[in-house]
Amino acid sequence: MTSRFTELAVDCADPDGLAGFWCAVLDYEVLDKHEGVVMIGPKAIPDDGSRGGPVPPVITFAQVPEDKTVKNRLHIDVSPSDRDQAAEVERLIGLGARRADVGQGADDSWVVLVDPEDNEFCVLAGRRP
């Protein structure tokens, strides 16, 4: 092993608000809050047997002064785990997500949404266990 992907860092205007949205999306919880940076992650990060292997990254939200101006170069894709894509999209819209047009094709299997700060993300069609 060399480096591990341990954090996905998100610049934002409202760390608490955006962390709350993504906790609701992913069933994560706030793990740490330090100097304005809010860190969220799975409620049960494996803490023993899997230490030798890959772990899911936490997500951190840090306030920055600049606004989002262009489509993000990196984005999160999520996969519904316990319902179909349409039902999950409705749930996410209820949480504050909105549908977005980034030029996707009508036949694409994924649904493009934006979070409350206009960060694009996709809801994939296939359930991944």
Next chain:
Amino acid sequence: MTSRFTELAVDCADPDGLAGFWCAVLDYEVLDKHEGVVMIGPKAIPDDGSRGGPVPPVITFAQVPEDKTVKNRLHIDVSPSDRDQAAEVERLIGLGARRADVGQGADDSWVVLVDPEDNEFCVLAGRRP
């Protein structure tokens, strides 16, 4: 569970090249290549016992026509797993990363680099098991 963070999607100019860089950074391998999208992930994704819990996301690289124009709103943080930060930074620079100034403080514990397509990422100081 509801949605899972299963993919981090990266827009880029050269999917193969950037996937190769990140495979070398993270000790990942190419898991799939389909319609120009290269997917990389851990060599040993847990495939049984951990299905009920969080899994590390794969990373996909898709070619887009537009260039990167501003500092990315989302970025990857990596943590050295088997060497100290300085040694890992040297290794990453050897792979094609470059040091970058995004306004970080002189006392910050992390080192800011960019990948071969100028995507910012940080090398954290603390080793996470």
